[in-house]
Amino acid sequence: xxxxxxxxxxxxxxxxxxxxxxxxxxxxxxxxxxxxxxxxxxxxxxxxxxxxxxxxxxxxxxxxxxxxxxxxxxxxxxxxxxxxxxxxxxxxxxxxxxxxxxxxxxxxxxxxxxxxxxxxxxxxxxxxxxxxxxxxxxxxxxxxxxxxxxxxxxxxxxxxxxxxxxxxxxxxxxxxxxxxxxxxxxxxxxxxxxxxxxxxxxxxxxxxxxxxxxxxxxxxxxxxxxxxxxxxxxxxxxxx
Numbered sequence: 001x002x003x004x005x006x007x008x009x010x011x012x013x014x015x016x017x018x019x020x021x022x023x024x025x026x027x028x029x030x031x032x033x034x035x036x037x038x039x040x041x042x043x044x045x046x047x048x049x050x051x052x053x054x055x056x057x058x059x060x061x062x063x064x065x066x067x068x069x070x071x072x073x074x075x076x077x078x079x080x081x082x083x084x085x086x087x088x089x090x091x092x093x094x095x096x097x098x099x100x101x102x103x104x105x106x107x108x109x110x111x112x113x114x115x116x117x118x119x120x121x122x123x124x125x126x127x128x129x130x131x132x133x134x135x136x137x138x139x140x141x142x143x144x145x146x147x148x149x150x151x152x153x154x155x156x157x158x159x160x161x162x163x164x165x166x167x168x169x170x171x172x173x174x175x176x177x178x179x180x181x182x183x184x185x186x187x188x189x190x191x192x193x194x195x196x197x198x199x200x201x202x203x204x205x206x207x208x209x210x211x212x213x214x215x216x217x218x219x220x221x222x223x224x225x226x227x228x229x230x231x232x233x234x235x236x237x238x239x240x
Contacts, residue, residue, distance in 0.1 A: 001078055001163065002131065002149045002169035003034045005106035005212055006120075006224055009128050013053055014102065015049065016179075017128050018043060022051045030223045031107070031211050032056075032214065034077040042147055043100040044135055045181040052137055054099070058148035060089045063138035079134060080168060081149040081194040085187060090148070093134035094190060099150055100130035106169060107211055108162040111234060117212060119161045120224050121204040130177050132170040132194060136218060150194055157199035171197040208230060 007014075008030050011022040020043055032038050057073030076089050084090045095200040106123035123129055125169040150170040158168040172180055176193055179185075204225045210218045 001151055001165050002106055002140070002176075004031060005103045005131075006030050006032070007021060007103050007128065008159065008224075009104055014041075014128065015172050016035055018051070018100070018130075020049055020051045025173050026051060026186045027052050029219050030221060031218045033211065033218075037073060040146075040147070041102045042132075042133060042135065043096050043102065044145070045183065048181055051102070054145040054147045057146055058089060058093065058134065058136050059138040059143060059146045060136050061139055062088075063140065063143070065140050066136075069140070069143070069146070073146070076146075076148050078151045078169075079169075081150050081191075084134075084194075087225045089136075090134060093136045093148075096136045096183075096188075098190075099133040099147055100136045100172070100177055100180065101133040101147060102128060102130055106129040107159065107207070108168075109164075110161045111164055111204075117229060117232065118209055119204045119219075120207045120226075121158070121161070121202060122224075123201055124203050125152065125201075129174075130172045130180075132172050132180055132231060138157065145167070150195060154198040155196040155202075157202055161204055168196065170194050173197075 008028040008141050011026050015022050019090045037057050039055050042049050042054045059069045060077040063069050079090045084094045108119055109116045132150045133147045137143045137145050151167045154166045154168040159166045166238050210223050
């Protein structure tokens with residue numbers, strides 16, 4: 001699962017890393033939540049040279065009004081790789097409408113002793129990366145472009161952190177990003193790209209509970225800074 005992530009790199013970095021034009025809408029952020037249905041930066045297969053802002057929570061092309069869209073969006077923030085070719089909302093986009101969802105870290109919850117603790121997960125080299133995504137838009141007037149982040153079974157590191165669901169977002173290898181956007185891939189080729197990311201390239205650590213606290217600013221550097229929970233020092237096994 002992936003309901004919260006960050007992208008605090010500046011536009012110049014994003015342009016150089018992904019070879020795209022970013023435009024004026026890109027603003028670095030330390031935390032965004034799918035609950036708010038925000039517009040997020042993606043690179044789609046229809047605009048490979050340009051960063052676009054799509055709304056999080058995929059709305060299929062057969063949705064005809066906003067009320068139906070709002071109900072569907074709650075269940076399309078993520079798309080499971082194991083069933084993505086079967087689900088009505090996803091089976092067309094996975095074949096014809098793929099995108100890169102740009103991030104530099106994400107948040108998951110770990111259960112220890114009956115309590116949940118937030119962790120921040122990123123790449124060891126601090127580079128931005130791309131979640132494998134799909135996109136679509138409804139058929140009603142002014143329907144925005146929308147997207148879903150694909151998830152898969154957790155690698156060993158994420159299985160220890162996200163230890164209830166044991167899921168993780170599909171992170172594409174850098175050399176596979178262009179291939180993900182390539183038209184005409186068959187089902188086997190797409191499945192090959194939706195595997196687990198190498199845990200040895202990732203790191204994770206506990207952070208404050210700011211991402212779920214009401215009435216506080218959760219778009220601040222403190223959201224992704226390491227935080228020590230005294231009780232974890234006694235209860236948690238090593239993650240590495």
